[in-house]
Amino acid sequence: MKKSAAKPAGKAQAGATRKTASKSAVRVANIPGISPDAQPLAPARRPGEELRSRANAIFDILSEAHADAHCALEYRDPFQLLVMTILSAQCTDDVVNKVSPGLFARYPDAEAMASADLDDVMKIIRSTGFFRAKANNIVAAGRALVERHGGRVPEGMAELVALPGVGRKTANIVRGNAFHLPGMGVDTHVRRLSQRMALTRSDDPVEIEGDLCALWPPDRWTMGTHFLIFHGRRVCHARAPRCSGCVVQDLCPSAFLKAPGRAIKAPALAARVSRARTKPRVSSPRRKPR
Numbered sequence: 001m002k003k004s005a006a007k008p009a010g011k012a013q014a015g016a017t018r019k020t021a022s023k024s025a026v027r028v029a030n031i032p033g034i035s036p037d038a039q040p041l042a043p044a045r046r047p048g049e050e051l052r053s054r055a056n057a058i059f060d061i062l063s064e065a066h067a068d069a070h071c072a073l074e075y076r077d078p079f080q081l082l083v084m085t086i087l088s089a090q091c092t093d094d095v096v097n098k099v100s101p102g103l104f105a106r107y108p109d110a111e112a113m114a115s116a117d118l119d120d121v122m123k124i125i126r127s128t129g130f131f132r133a134k135a136n137n138i139v140a141a142g143r144a145l146v147e148r149h150g151g152r153v154p155e156g157m158a159e160l161v162a163l164p165g166v167g168r169k170t171a172n173i174v175r176g177n178a179f180h181l182p183g184m185g186v187d188t189h190v191r192r193l194s195q196r197m198a199l200t201r202s203d204d205p206v207e208i209e210g211d212l213c214a215l216w217p218p219d220r221w222t223m224g225t226h227f228l229i230f231h232g233r234r235v236c237h238a239r240a241p242r243c244s245g246c247v248v249q250d251l252c253p254s255a256f257l258k259a260p261g262r263a264i265k266a267p268a269l270a271a272r273v274s275r276a277r278t279k280p281r282v283s284s285p286r287r288k289p290r
């Protein structure tokens with residue numbers, strides 16, 4: 001399982017997100033059914049019907065191939081998911097799942113975390129990497145939850161991203177999985193796959209979120225995140241994507257390229273997309289559900 005590329009959300013990441021958001025404040029999307037504070041950025045260019053159709057065909061195929069896709073973090077409540085998502089930066093979900101039971105045995109809720117001994121927290125979460133920043137963030141987040149929200153994790157995007165260590169990726173993961181609200185969490189897999197599939201031209205997670213949200217309807221955002229993550233873990237690996245066994249190879253401009261990510265030209269893509277509509281799908285490797 002690959003590590004998330006995102007570093008722990010500290011001042012630098014939060015600053016970068018704010019910088020992107022403020023730079024693009026004039027082009028925040030206005031998607032029906034999404035609260036104003038949770039609106040993603042509007043894409044730099046309005047996507048055409050062909051791109052939307054290809055993106056939704058990819059979703060449909062991945063939903064069959066990875067029908068068991070789910071949030072791999074083993075949480076029991078919104079507080080645990082919030083903390084575990086902060087811990088997952090630059091770390092595998094497996095490591096977070098191993099460390100978390102010990103952490104939550106000592107600090108089961110926001111109140112306990114707010115008064116936690118920082119050195120003890122660092123010791124427990126050391127194996128997740130960046131443990132000083134992460135310990136500071138989760139203890140500070142516990143305090144903020146107690147002071148501002150009565151110890152409960154809020155659902156609102158504005159309230160979530162105001163918590164220490166929480167950016168839009170973490171907020172979307174919490175909203176999408178703990179609260180069942182539409183949430184597109186852009187981690188390293190989502191970024192890599194959406195670039196390879198030419199669903200975005202951006203390298204900025206906040207802009208990528210906006211591009212994907214413009215292609216899929218809100219009820220596809222949360223599961224779309226999981227489908228891309230599972231496909232990235234199982235098939236479209238960072239170093240050596242297994243295009244020959246990929247169920248969306250005919251819809252992916254990067255299929256069989258030596259340097260995936262360099263999209264093919266539009267006519268060749270149109271031919272692939274057209275072939276995909278008539279060709280039987282190849283089977284996808286499956287893992288046994290845990």
Ligand code: SF4
Nearest residue numbers: 236241243246252255
């Ligand atoms: S065709 Fe290859 S590059 Fe495209 S999504 Fe599939 S594995 Fe990734």
